[in-house]
Structures are given as structure tokens and as C-alpha cells.
Amino acid sequence: CPSFLYQEYRDTSKQQEIEQRRQRDNLFPGVNAGTVVTDSGVMSPPVLQLQLRNSAQSLTLWQNLEAVQASGLLTQLPHKEIIMQEAMFELVTSEASYYKSLEILETHFLRNPVLVNTLSQSDMHFLFSNIEEVMKASERFLMDLEHRIEKSILISDVCDIVYYHAANHFNVFITYVINQAYQEKNYRRILEGNQQFRDTMAALENHPRVRGLSFTSFLILPFQRITRLKLLVQNILKKAEENSDREANAIKAHQELEKIVKECNEGVRKMGRTEELISIEKTLEFKSKSVPIISHSRWLLKKGELQLMGGPKSTRTMRSRKLYQPVYLFLFNNLLLVTKRSGDKFQVIDSCTRAMLRTEDLEDQGQQLANVFNLKLLENQDERQVNYMLKTSSMSDKLRWMCALTPNRRTRFMSTSTHQADSPQVQCIQSYTAQEPDELSTEMADILNLLERTDDGWMMGERLHDGERGWFPSRVAEEIQNKEVRAQNLREAFRIQQAYESGLHSGAKIDNRIIHLHNNKSF
Template identity: 80%
Template structure:
């Protein structure tokens, strides 16, 4: 087991859920301070949603520079400020891993191996809920042991990314299996809660015990995915701060690339499973009146679905006010196909009226033609299922819904703002202050402290954004973000983003150039533990 006395910091005793939320809140507060906005420390109370997320854990996280050994050493008098900042970034990776391991231990002792819970579940249900969590724990224990040993070697931390890279290559594959299983995990957890009254009662008792600090059982189950994604960001933060073209930069790039690969495999695995299930479910509801279109394909996934109103008849002011002008149709938009359908009277089936390849779609916004057409756009099928060009005049419930349909139907259409790929020096940016889980395929799940470029903004409360650290795009409510007002902060965010992109591209270019030659030597690292 990991010794809690190996590093003199209270963060060893903080559950990871608390640590993670507090760390993200501190990132937000630091940005607010630079923006000249009131912060939590200035006597202004945080928003209720934030208070709920932080679960009253507003204490400051321990800093490397506050360790007694560091203060006694006199290092703080000799180190440059940027070197101290780098030490803090590496130290945060270590302390957060310790906190994460503590939460895993609680998941094991309080839930996984609790006889009260185990005796109410079948062996298959135990596997559905906990999957390979014991392998995850073993990987974390090894990783933390090596990180602790590095800190014990010297109070001035030499590097941690070499350790991250070693473990990511050799031991972090277990994360992929666990995360991919999460779709089944969530589904079966809901099923067990519904079917097993004894389990439902026992899990409620366990969740309400003081040691879990009011956290839910599911908040422990999702820890591995949260950790592997957060670990990538922590390494990314170190990469921003190391000296360019140094050995530390090389190890940080290698660690970041390996973590990015793992996170990508996790995301793709989850998406593949959910997309296949979704396609099967949709195909069962479709009825083709003429030419049948195969829906299920390994290269197809749903982008957006929903009801819109098709307008027909003469376009006079009088008829446009008449409800007879409109009749509902239901759109299924996939990454390479559009199906235009009509919902059956039972609401369970959809009759396919028309179809078209997504690449053959064009849209026209009619917003500038008067208030009456504010929520109306024209959808043109250049070549429909009958090889004809047809147009549909469609009306949505809101302006934001219209823009979301237009953007998803024809993604190459210019947005109001420019993306990070244009490298504009002062693009509009926001920071997430409240986590949001996507409700529709075209939405983006955002976490506290995420920084995003604004690509589109509607008057009724929605934004289309591109997250800086991974380039993912999607819509989210304006209420969960704050605009970054400081041009200096925006410029710094963009500069750091571009540096990471350039470092990654440079490393990839070097690998491509060395193909056919002896591969570059990876950083050598010897673990401090041995398997028994």
C-alpha cells in the first residue's frame, strides 16, 4: 500500500472528487482575478451551482512552495518564478494522483468488497458494475509509488513526465477496457436499481455514510475516465511551462502523445458502441415507402434528429400566419446521410419521405428577409433519392435551433467567429464555470475550467464552441460559461494552445522523417516497484 506519510501534504487525505472540483475552481478564480472580476476570496459568494459542485470543499490545495522542506531549503530565494511555477505543475500531478488513489481505495473498501453490497448482487452484476477496477487500482498504486519516490529523491522535482510516459505505455491500457465498459455499466446500474430493492436500499445507506462525504456511488465509478482525461491536461500544463527544446519538453511531449492516444481510444470505443446501438434502434423505427436505404454501417453515426415544420403553399403574409401552411416532418441527420420522415400517428414509427447524401445538401438562412422568417431556412437537396433537386422550406422553434440545424446540415458554412485553426491573435473565448452534459448529438459536454473559442452565439442562450485543448466542437448553454474579457489572457491561452500543437506536430514530423531508420530512443525510466 502507499504510505500517506511519504509527502507532507493534506491533499493525500482529500477525495479526488473534491480535489478535482477545487482545482478547477481555482483555475476559474485565477482567470477571474486576471479579468478584474470579483472572486470567491473577495467576499463574493460563488454561484449556487458551483457551490453544489464543490460540495463545500473550498479549501486551497497544497502547494509545493508551502512544503516545510521546501521553505527550509532556501530554494524559493534562488529559483526563478517560472521554475517555481513548473514545480507547482509537477507537484499537482503527484498530489492529485494521491487523491485519486484514495478515492479508488474507498470505492474498493466501501463498495466493491462490502459484504452488505456483494451479497445482494450476482457475479455477472458485480462484473457489470465494477469491471476491471482492481486492475485500475493496481496501475494507480504502481504509478503513485514511482511518483512518490521521485519526490523523495529531491525536494526539487526533476521531472514527472518520464514516469507518466512509462506507465502510460506499459500499464494504462486497463483504462481503455474500463471506460468502454461504462456504457454497459450505466445501463446495468439503472436496471439493478429498478429490479433489486435490497441493493437499492443498501446503496442508499452506503452513500449516506460520512466517509463518502455525500458523494454518490456513480461518482466513484466514473473516476478512471475522469482521471485519464485530467492526467492528459496536467501533462499538457507541464508542457506549457517547460523550456522549449529541452529534455523535459521531449518527455512531456511523449507522455502527452501517449495519454492522448489512450483518451482517444477510450472515446472512440465508447462512441462506437453507443453509435451502433443507436443505429439499430433507429432502423427498427423506419418504414420506407419506396427505395430502401440501409442505415446500419460501421462508418455511419447520428449527428442530429428532431422535428421541424415544413412550409408549403404561397408565401404571403396571410398564409404565413396560418397553421395550415405548416406540417411537421422529422429529420434524421447522419454524418453521410439525411432522412426526411413523417412520424406515424402512434409516434413509434417514421415513414421515410426522402433521402440525400449529406455532401449534396445546401442551406440558406432567411433571417435577413424579415422577422416572420427569423426561424426559417431553406434546405436544398441537390440530388435526392429520385435523383432530383428539391428544396424544403423549414421552420424551427427557435433561432438557436435553426442555426444548429444549418450548422449540422452544412458544416462548411462560415460561422460568425473563427476557429483556433485560423490562429487569430484575439479570438473570442469563454471559460466553463459549471459542468454541462450534452443532451443532443450536436451538443458538447463541457467541464469546469474548460476554455473554448466561440464560433457562433445566438440571442436565445446558446453558443457553438471549440474547446482549446482537444479541438472538440459543439453547442452548449451560455449560462454555463463566462466570457474571458482580458485580451492578455486570451492571447496567452491561444499561445499555449499553439505551442502544444506545434510541439506535437514537430514530434510527429520527426517520427515521420525517421521512418526506415533506427527509431529515436525513448526516455529511460526504471520503476521502483516489482511484481511479486
């Protein structure tokens, strides 16, 4: 049983990824990707040597297991196979660590009689959702992984087990993750309104057993794990020999996990989007033609106040407060509303489908015309062409609005999907939670293709492992300097993409051989 919690493993392993990339970037720009240089200068596989914060313990490596060292395998196996064994072993040990954290959520919080007595039955359900089903699925999965390792210290594969469980048992993750939005809201509500719960929770969070981690860090574990599991399978897929059984199993496992992660994301988005549309519609007032806002195929991309330049050109000599008047834009994925704010209501003065929008950057012409761009509505609600000259509060805001209004507009750098030989990449050195709809929530160690950057501290990127795009502050990322590292990242992303597409074409059919193995408990 691991002596560390999953949250600690996760943070430390991500930090390790960043450190390895920095080492290859700065110290050894000529070193081939896929190797690290040890203190002695000897090349060795990039195994996960994770020193935990404030702890002398480190995560167990496959090659450090007594049985492995005694077997003589380390001298017999090629380097590539040792790296593969480590990748598969990390999936197993991190699952054990995750399960340990889940057990704390269950025994320390969910089953705590004092805490339970402070909550109604409905609040218990709001807080913990179907976590017990998630735990059962995770326990079965971990047992099968452990049986595989007990069977032989030379791990044959783990992705066949991942595939079986993802296809048959991991749907419980989707329910849990979709409920998470309600979880957070209700947790805040209960904390504010229930003194007894608040006091009990404070005492439980201060207990040495949880190592200073918050209750919410345990609640979000399932989604973090399913996402991380997908990346661990990707890591195995990158290292698998082409056309091997391991590759085939990794592709199928990745395909199943990708489906689950997508359903989780879509479920969360749908719930949030519908609520958002309802609240926006309540604030809108239509002067003439009313536009129905609520639709299952519509969601908000960006909203905010801009300054609209008004009046004839001769008025440009007047003071800036006369030159501009505020307008408030609501940009949806298929519709733009131009409104004027009046208290807490918004009067719609114009609308246009998003496909009929065009933007044009205007060169800075002094302070009054700084951060200005033209927005053209090719056909507005009155079937007329209209031009709006809009001013934003900053350079990055201007670029973000232009990218959102006209997404097909060419960005400064090319997208990964164009398979450029080389293009700028960044790695996130800290996590960031999106504050606006056009922003991207990033995790530490994420690799992104850089699409756009501004001089006032913002970047727009496309994450390599899932293709998600959005803006994030430059301070949370470091540019990847080593061309070989960038090239390897692109090659690996392309391989994952090909694997995903081949999985789509072949269809996710359950492998009877795997089910047969499972039924016979051959793991």
C-alpha cells in the same frame, strides 16, 4: 496521504482556475497572463492555493513543504522554476488524492460483504468492470511518482514516468471507460429491481467516509482522471523550456495520454452509435428506394421535427397551420433522411448525401416566416435537385440545424485553427452534459473558442485543449475579457497542437532510456 478525496480536489482546482482568470479579467485587465496579484499587491506565481469547501485544509503546495522551505531553494530558484515545481507537484498530489478515492471505491463498496451478497457475479462485473486492474496500474504509477519525490525535493521531472506508465500500463483505462455505458444502465436496472441492493447502497452512500459523494461519482473516476492527467501534463508542457528534456518528455507523455483519451472516447461513441443506428433503422419505413442505415462509418449528428412549408406561394395568406406540415429529419455524418412521422414509425420521403446539402438563411418576414431557412438537396434519392423551406421552433434551433446540415458554412467567429490574432473565448463556470448529438459536454474551467452564439441563450464553441466542437447553453460560460489572457490561451493551445503533431510525425517510440531507468528502479 491526502486528507481530501479526488472529487473535492478536482472541483476546487477547477474553481481556482476560474477565479484566477476572473481576477485577471476584471480587476487587473493590464496584468500579464501567468501572474496573479496577492493581497499585498506583490506579483507572485499563479500557484494553486486551494481552499476546500467547508474545510480549513488546503491542498499542499510544493513551496510550503517544510523540507523545501528549510532548503533555501525558494530564494535560489527563478520564479519560472518554482511554478514548474508546483505544476509537477500537483500532478503527484492529485494522483495520491485520486488513488485515495479509488481505495474507497474498493474497500467501501467493492469489498463490502453486505453489498456483494446482494449481487450476482455477473452484476458485480457489470458494476465494477476491471476496476481492480485500474487500481493496480494507478498504484504502480503513484509509487514511481512518490519515489521520484523522495529521491529529491527538487523534482527533476515527472513526465518521463507518466510516459512510461501511459505507454505500458494505462490500456486498462480504455476497457474500463468503454464499459461505463453498460455500468450506468446496469446500475439503474439493479437499483430499480433489487430492494436489498438499494437499501445497502443508500446506507453506504450515507456513511461519513464518502463525504456525501455518490457511488457513481466514484465509478466515473478513471475517465475523469485520465482526462485530467492529460491537462496536468499540458500544464507542464506549457511551462517547459523549449527544446529541453522536460519538454521532450512532456510531449511524449501528452502524446500517449491523448491516444488513450481518444481511444476511450471513440470506444464509447462506437458502442453508443451502433446501438442508436439499430434502433433508428427499426423505426424507418421506405416507400420506394431503401437506404441501408447501419454502417461502421456512420453516426447520428442531429434529429428532430421541423415544419416544412408546403403549397404554392398564393397559400401564404392562409393560417399558419395550413402553411406548414411537420417533417422529421435524421441527419447522419454522411446522409440526410427526410421523413414523416406516423405513430412510432418514420416514413422516408427523401434522402441525400450530406455533401450535397446547401443551406440559405432567410431574413425574418413576420411571425409566420420567423426562424425559416432553405435546405437545398443538390441531388436527392431520385437524382433531382429539391428545395425545402423549413421552419424551426427557435432562432438557436435554426442556427444549429444550419450548422449541422452544412458544417463548412462560415460561422460568425473564426476557428482556433485559423490562428487569428484574437477571437472571442469563453470559460465554462459549470459543467454541462450534452443532451443532443450536436451539443458538447463541457467541464468546469474548460476554455473554448467561440464560433457562434444566438440571442436566445446558446453558444457553439471549439474547446482549446482537444479541438472538440458543439453547442452548449450560454449560462454555463463566461466570456474572457482580457485580450492578453485570450492571446496566451491561443499561444498555449498552438504549442500543444504543435507538440501533438510533432509526436505524430516522430512516432510514439518507447524511450529505452526510460525503460532502463524503470528496470533499475532509479525513480
